[in-house]
Amino acid sequence: MNDMLRIGITCYPSLGGSGVVATELGKLLAEQGHEVHFIANGIPFRLGGNFHKNIFYHEVEVNDYYVFRYPPYDLSLATKMAQVAKMKNLDVLHVHYAVPHAVCAFLAKQMVGDRLKVVTTLHGTDITVLAQDESLKDLIRLAINESDAVTAVSQDLIRETREVLDITREIDLTYNFVDKRVYYPRESSSLRSDFATPDEKIMMHISNFRPVKRVGDVLEVFEKVQRELKAKLLFVGEGPDLPKIRCKIEALGLEDKVHFIGKQDDIAHVLSMADVLMLPSEKESFGLVALEAMACGVPTIGSTAGGIPELVVHGETGYLAPIGDTEQMAEYAIRLLTDEREAARLREACLRRAQTMFCNDRIRRQYEEIYYRVLGRE
Numbered sequence: 001m002n003d004m005l006r007i008g009i010t011c012y013p014s015l016g017g018s019g020v021v022a023t024e025l026g027k028l029l030a031e032q033g034h035e036v037h038f039i040a041n042g043i044p045f046r047l048g049g050n051f052h053k054n055i056f057y058h059e060v061e062v063n064d065y066y067v068f069r070y071p072p073y074d075l076s077l078a079t080k081m082a083q084v085a086k087m088k089n090l091d092v093l094h095v096h097y098a099v100p101h102a103v104c105a106f107l108a109k110q111m112v113g114d115r116l117k118v119v120t121t122l123h124g125t126d127i128t129v130l131a132q133d134e135s136l137k138d139l140i141r142l143a144i145n146e147s148d149a150v151t152a153v154s155q156d157l158i159r160e161t162r163e164v165l166d167i168t169r170e171i172d173l174t175y176n177f178v179d180k181r182v183y184y185p186r187e188s189s190s191l192r193s194d195f196a197t198p199d200e201k202i203m204m205h206i207s208n209f210r211p212v213k214r215v216g217d218v219l220e221v222f223e224k225v226q227r228e229l230k231a232k233l234l235f236v237g238e239g240p241d242l243p244k245i246r247c248k249i250e251a252l253g254l255e256d257k258v259h260f261i262g263k264q265d266d267i268a269h270v271l272s273m274a275d276v277l278m279l280p281s282e283k284e285s286f287g288l289v290a291l292e293a294m295a296c297g298v299p300t301i302g303s304t305a306g307g308i309p310e311l312v313v314h315g316e317t318g319y320l321a322p323i324g325d326t327e328q329m330a331e332y333a334i335r336l337l338t339d340e341r342e343a344a345r346l347r348e349a350c351l352r353r354a355q356t357m358f359c360n361d362r363i364r365r366q367y368e369e370i371y372y373r374v375l376g377r378e
């Protein structure tokens with residue numbers, strides 16, 4: 001069962017949890033000796049400019065022939081997938097995100113033949129948002145049903161996929177993971193001192209600031225917390241809700257207590273400054289950032305949305321409250337930030353849980369088992 005595979009991976013290459021998971025998985029598979037071919041419209045950002053043994057990148061170029069009003073990216077991607085599959089003799093095409101990647105993989109398979117196996121990983125918004133659209137539903141259902149294996153990043157996403165798309169086929173559960181060689185508590189006192197004094201606590205929120213993240217709730221919780229104890233709030237990332245949040249900060253007079261540090265590469269280092277991570281999302285199929293925090297020993301206070309409760313164990317590795325219940329979240333935050341023993345207990349539990357349940361080796365092996373299964377090489 002240890003034979004080397006040739007695996008094509010397609011994902012959204014820019015920032016985003018699905019792109020992170022796809023790229024990190026590719027790197028882990030390459031380390032195991034598999035040949036990994038990324039097929040995408042840009043170099044996945046987590047690959048960076050570094051050389052990685054066993055990893056190859058194939059860029060999808062869109063044909064903008066003058067008759068096209070809209071250059072057909074999906075067709076270019078499907079064609080490229082088929083070309084790479086034939087040229088490199090791929091065993092498996094692993095696509096992250098149903099639209100359009102699983103649909104393109106379905107087309108590629110028609111061109112290559114059944115020897116090419118397609119594995120589709122569902123990450124969330126492809127189902128929770130796109131599959132609600134009646135015009136896309138049949139297409140997404142087709143792509144999912146025709147995949148040789150389908151995985152989803154939480155039980156909750158599996159449930160929702162079945163419910164929304166009326167699908168009965170097997171869906172494997174493959175949680176997000178963190179690389180324990182990268183995500184562990186880092187020495188961050190010097191960085192920390194740029195934002196907070198030793199007697200101040202740091203609350204942190206990291207996201208793409210889309211409405212679904214409910215960043216306003218983070219601010220409401222912080223506003224209540226800073227009335228009770230000395231604290232700072234750090235926002236990491238950027239996105240569409242940022243201007244609204246800036247206005248709200250001004251309206252609350254919290255300018256001196258809130259810092260924006262933009263997009264960051266070294267998230268483990270940044271997270272290590274925090275005393276608590278806030279994730280009050282409206283929807284969250286898993287919540288990779290809460291896992292990254294957990295691996296750095298930082299508990300999460302969040303909502304009970306989607307797959308978050310499968311990751312954050314209430315009272316053990318963080319605290320969860322109903323979506324929008326900022327009163328309850330603030331109460332939990334004050335408890336955590338004022339009780340040193342409680343904070344230490346949660347921190348230990350975080351480190352244990354991240355290293356066992358969600359460690360890179362475990363989840364990488366699960367994906368490999370799925371590849372061997374669809375290839376009939378169990």
Ligand code: GMT
Binds near residue numbers: 125286288
């Ligand atoms: O959360 C986002 O806005 C990004 C999104 C994506 O498509 O990359 O993240 C989704 O996939 C991640 C990796 O599996 C999950 O950890 C996130 O929970 C999920 N986001 C949502 O469900 C909103």
